[in-house]
Amino acid sequence: MTLEKQMIKKIMRGSPNYPTRLNDLYDPPSCIYALGNVQLLQRPMIAIVGSRAASPQGLSHAYFFAQSLARSGALIISGLARGIDGAAHKGSLAAESQTLAVCGTGLDITYPKEHFGLAQQIARQGLLVSEFMPGTGPRPFHFPKRNRLIAALSLGVIVIEAAKNSGSLITARIAADLGREIFALPGNIHDGHFAGCHQLIQQGAKLVCKPKEVLEEILLP
Structure with a gap:
């Protein structure tokens, strides 16, 4: 399914x-493509990432x-994945706010296909x-x-339900290297869905259970 290329x-x-x-990246892209309100690129962003099989x-x-932080003035950024x-x-x-999706395809192609309607709404509202x-x-390498x-654009990254080999840990590690704040939600110690989150906490990520705990670390303008 495609969006409006023009x-x-x-x-x-x-x-x-x-x-x-x-520009904090060692390899910043020479150009980016955008569909929607480009002024949002200057907003303070908080990333929320985690398992596709949540x-x-x-x-x-x-x-x-996401709803709570958006109502507090953050622009929520994520990767449009399942x-x-x-x-x-x-x-x-749902908070009647905007959101930013970074895609692993050209913007005229929606992946996954079932998020076509969501991508259309983001293009209109975010x-x-x-x-x-x-x-x-x-x-795969995209x-x-x-x-x-996602890591570079955000002021902080919240990881929710990430297994030990989750791509979300890549986002968190890059963000940490760039000096961004890292947060992780804890879970059942016997559930592999949370192994990555617990690993991040052991490595110094801030354990959070409430949105206000994120806002105590990231001061929004």
């Missing part, structure tokens, strides 16, 4: 709309955290971003590249 804007590095936080409780937590990402975007939109030119389909943009 509405996609190309933003070159060095132009006024190019987000300065991307439990109902994990989806509820992502929705609740599971936690989708729930975070939906929670932001912003879709990619470093891949229109027409580029999903490839998603680590997407994750580094």
